[in-house]
Amino acid sequence: MNNDKSPFGSPGVSPLDRAIDRAVREMMEVDPPAGLSRRVLARINAPAAEGWTFLPRYAAAAAALAMLVLAVIFIPRSPGAPAVVAEPPAAVAAGKTIAATPPAPPSDAVAAPKTARAGAPPRSAPHREPIVMPRISNVFGPRGRQVSAANAQESAKAADAGLADTTSSKALDRPTQPFASAAGPQKPAERVDAEALAAAAAPAGEASRGNVNIELTVVEDGGTGEPVRKTVTMLVADRQNGSIRSRGVPAAGGARAEATDAREDATLNVDATPTIYGNDSVLVLLTIEYLPGPLDARSRSQLHERMRVMVTSGKPIVISQASDPVTSRRTTVELKATVLR
Amino acid sequence: MAESTDCVTGPEPLAATDLDLVRLAQAGDVEAFGELVHRNRRAVFRAALACVGSAAEADDVAQEAFVTAYRKLHTFRGEAQFRTWLLSITWRKAIDRRKSVTRWLRLTVSPPRDDAREDTFDHMERIPSTNRSQEDAVVDDELQRNVTRLIGTLPRKLRDALLLAGTGEHTYEQISKMLGAPLGTVKWRVSEARRVLKKKLAALGYAYE
Numbered sequence: 001m002n003n004d005k006s007p008f009g010s011p012g013v014s015p016l017d018r019a020i021d022r023a024v025r026e027m028m029e030v031d032p033p034a035g036l037s038r039r040v041l042a043r044i045n046a047p048a049a050e051g052w053t054f055l056p057r058y059a060a061a062a063a064a065l066a067m068l069v070l071a072v073i074f075i076p077r078s079p080g081a082p083a084v085v086a087e088p089p090a091a092v093a094a095g096k097t098i099a100a101t102p103p104a105p106p107s108d109a110v111a112a113p114k115t116a117r118a119g120a121p122p123r124s125a126p127h128r129e130p131i132v133m134p135r136i137s138n139v140f141g142p143r144g145r146q147v148s149a150a151n152a153q154e155s156a157k158a159a160d161a162g163l164a165d166t167t168s169s170k171a172l173d174r175p176t177q178p179f180a181s182a183a184g185p186q187k188p189a190e191r192v193d194a195e196a197l198a199a200a201a202a203p204a205g206e207a208s209r210g211n212v213n214i215e216l217t218v219v220e221d222g223g224t225g226e227p228v229r230k231t232v233t234m235l236v237a238d239r240q241n242g243s244i245r246s247r248g249v250p251a252a253g254g255a256r257a258e259a260t261d262a263r264e265d266a267t268l269n270v271d272a273t274p275t276i277y278g279n280d281s282v283l284v285l286l287t288i289e290y291l292p293g294p295l296d297a298r299s300r301s302q303l304h305e306r307m308r309v310m311v312t313s314g315k316p317i318v319i320s321q322a323s324d325p326v327t328s329r330r331t332t333v334e335l336k337a338t339v340l341r
Numbered sequence: 342m343a344e345s346t347d348c349v350t351g352p353e354p355l356a357a358t359d360l361d362l363v364r365l366a367q368a369g370d371v372e373a374f375g376e377l378v379h380r381n382r383r384a385v386f387r388a389a390l391a392c393v394g395s396a397a398e399a400d401d402v403a404q405e406a407f408v409t410a411y412r413k414l415h416t417f418r419g420e421a422q423f424r425t426w427l428l429s430i431t432w433r434k435a436i437d438r439r440k441s442v443t444r445w446l447r448l449t450v451s452p453p454r455d456d457a458r459e460d461t462f463d464h465m466e467r468i469p470s471t472n473r474s475q476e477d478a479v480v481d482d483e484l485q486r487n488v489t490r491l492i493g494t495l496p497r498k499l500r501d502a503l504l505l506a507g508t509g510e511h512t513y514e515q516i517s518k519m520l521g522a523p524l525g526t527v528k529w530r531v532s533e534a535r536r537v538l539k540k541k542l543a544a545l546g547y548a549y550e
Contacts, residue, residue, distance in 0.1 A: 016539045023488040024507030032386035033400050037378045040407040
C-alpha cells in the first residue's frame, strides 16, 4: 500500500477511524480469482466467441426493451370515426319516421341530419359517449324520400283510399320529386335532388320555422259568362297539416232545388302540408277535392288532385288545369304560398 | 509464465517495463500483454470490486477491461501510465455493469437489506487477503459489521472514492482519472465519507472520544 498518497496509510485517530479503515481494507484487499490472466488470454485469442459472449448477456434485456418500445409506439388506437357513426343514421332516422312512429323525440335523428346537412366534420370521439341506436323499422330506408310527418299521413290516406299497399317498401320508395307525383322509381338524378331537398329541410322534430299562408284559388270557366273563382285560404305551420272542408247546399228554387241527394251539394276540400326551404321556397303537398255542383242536369264534374308543388313564397302559380270530359267546363287551380315569419 | 497468487503489498513499479510490454503487445506479442495482465490484475480487480461490490462481477468486469484494453492498445500513446489508462477503462466497464439492466433485475429479485439504498453495495464474496495485520483482530467484531453495513449505505460518489482509496492499489491521481473528478474533489469525497460514517456510527451509539 502506498502510504504516502493514500489517507489509509496513516493510522486512524480514533477507534472509529480505525474501524473504518479496517472495514475498507477487508472489503477491498481482495485478490482476484486464480487464472485471471489465463481467462483474459483465452478471450483475446478467441475474438469471435468473445464477441458472442456479450450477446446473450445483453440481448435479452435489449430485446425486451425494444419490444416494449415498439409495443408502446405501435399500439393500435381506435380511429375516431364519428362520421361513420353519425352519417348512416340519417337514412335510418328517415325510415323511423316513415314507420309512423311518433316523431318525438328523435335526438339521434336530429343529430345525424344536422351533420349531413352542414357537412361539418365529425363530432366528439364516439367512444366517449354511448351511441344510441335508433329504432329501425325499415333497414333499407326510403330511397331519397323526404322525411316529414306528412308522409306518414299520406301513406295512411293512400291506404284508406284503397291504393296500393303503402306500407311496403315499394310504396315508401315513391319518388320524392315534387313534380313527379306519378312517376315510378326515381332516377338517380332525381333521387339526388330529393336527397338534397331532404337535407335542406329542417329535420323532423325541430321547431317550425314559421307559418305559411296558403291561398288556393279554383277558377271554373264554363265557356259562358265570367269564370267563377272560389278561394280557400289557410294558415299552416311549417311541416304541419292544414285541412279545409267546405260544402255548399244549393239555394231553393233553383235548378237544383229538387235535389235532395247530398251528392248534389258542392264541396271544396283542401289538404295542405307546406315545408319551408331556405327563405322563400315552399314545398306544398296538396290534396284537392272539388265538386262544383252541376251546372245542368246532364253532368256533374268532379276534381280530385293530389300533388307536391315547389313554389316561391308570395308568387301565385297555376298548378293544374283540368277539362271536363263531357262539357266545356275547364277548371284551373292556382296556388300561392307565402311564408310568414 | 507461472501465475503467482501471492499478494503484493504495494503497487509494482510500472514505468519503463510496462511501456516496453505495451510496445511489444502493440506489435502483436500476446504474451507481453499477458504479463501486463498479471501485473495489473489486482488493481483492476479491486477497482471493479469497489464499483460492483461482487467478486464474481468484478472478475467479469476485469476480464472485459483487459480485453478492451488489448483491442484498444493501438490508441495508447504512452502519455500517461498504462495502469492509469487501464483503470479508466476498468471503471467505465464497472459503471456500465452497475447500470446494466440485468444487474437491476438481479437486485430486484434479491432485494438488498432494509437499511441499504437501492444500489447498495451488496454483500461481498470476500476472498480474504493473507495480508491481515494482527491489529485487526482486536477491533470489535460487531462494530466492524456495522461499519461494513453502513459503507454500503453511503452515496455512490462517496462510497466509490472511499473504497478506491482503500484498495491499497490506487493513488489519488489514479482515482481522480478514473472518477473523472478533480483531485481535490476526490480527497473531499473520501473525507466526507468518513465523516458521514462516523456520524452514523455515533447515532448507533458508537461514540468514542
